[in-house]
Amino acid sequence: MKSLEEISKKYHVDEHVGFALPNPLEELPLRYDPWISIAKNIPDLIENGELRAEVEKLPMISIDGLSGHRQQRLARLVLGYITMAYVWYKGDEDVRKVLPSNIAIPYCELSEKLGLPPILLYADCVLANWKKIDPEGPMSYENMDVLFSFPGGDCTKAFFLTSLLVEIEAAKAINNIPSIFKALDHQDQDALQKALLHIISCLHNAKEEFEKIRGRLDPDQFFNVLRIYLAGWKGNSQLPDGLQYEGVSDKPEMFAGGSAAQSSIFQCFDVLLGIKQSAGEPSAAAFLQEMRTYMPPAHQKFLQSLESGPSVRDFVLSEKDDSLTKAYNDCVQAMVSLRNYHLEIVTSYILNPASRQSKKTAPSKETPEMETKGTGGTNVMNFLKNVRGTTEGALLKVD
Secondary structure, eight states: OOOHHHHHHHHOOBTTTBTSOSSOOSOOOGGGHHHHHHHHTHHHHHHTTOHHHHHHHOOOOOGGGOOSHHHHHHHHHHHHHHHHHHHHTTSSSOOOSEEOHHHHHHHHHHHHHHTOOSSOOHHHHTTTSOEESSTTSOSSGGGEEOSOOOSSTTHHHHHHHHHHHHHHHHHGGGGGHHHHHHHHHTTOHHHHHHHHHHHHHHHHHHHHHHHGGGGTOOHHHHHHTGGGGGOOSSSOTTSTTOBEETTTOSSOBOOOOOOGGGOHHHHHHHHHHTOOGGGSOHHHHHHHHHHHTTSOHHHHHHHHHHHTSOOHHHHHHHHTOHHHHHHHHHHHHHHHHHHHHHHHHHIIIIIHHHHHHHHHHOTTSOOOGGGGBOTTSSBHHHHHHHHHHHHHTTOOOOO
């Protein structure tokens, strides 16, 4: 990994937006207008009770008219939104167990072509679901919007765009990776320390962006509305056998919903800093490894390439230099700080609303397990605590 050009071309990691898709398209060729029309009107169609009928009326449209990666990613985003809206609909007990063939077949064919599972993922709703309002303006929350929304008003924008902006701030550190590997090759302690300091700055900026979510996203709206449409059909009691993709398979398939664990950026820093999540609690480590299969294949290869590269941690240990060790530890601590804040957000946006909901419906009962699961299907607090604990365990002892 000798240059930014190699990182960009080989691994689809952009110099400016990291793992996000640069400049996503907003329109598809005319034959795909029926898909786009539904995706752009999901909140109204659900409110009016018309969405499922509209989806079932859709013609079968071949994916052969999609040319290039960005058209394919937009079509996948559109089909992902339609699928989630069709399955979960109004968020009550009326859940569909079969996705009609007119959506299932093109969705599965396109997903296979892109090397992704046929469900709405972080790579879709966060990384490929954005635009600038003023194309010449800054990459800022005020000058950006999502391409498609679920019910819940501004919830979709607040959740997905804040996640994207956190991702972009952290990803600015990726530009330093060639310098880091060069420093390790030349055993250049000063250059490595400088690169580590830049990573710390990027992670601090990412946390500052993350903290803005509280002023943008209402916890009860997120929990009671938006979160419904992010759930998957793996480890979900409402679809215990999974979802059947009509015309593709006679058996239901199980896939996890979109989750921050599907973000390549924080797994990237774990690998780069030698934070061995595999040394932590087995179920958390296995889930993180599974979530890699929910990342675009080029990003999976990027993480594998990092893993096969020289070790920052081993070099820092071998140098036994206090200032270098401090820089390394400050990097790890910045990751701990982000994961601490993620735990705080989960408490505010999942646990507390779940508790309020539970008291309204069944005051004497504990909060149901499904209410406190993340969209990826895990017990979210246990998972995040395990990941944070393993991260803290990577801190080097200083004499």
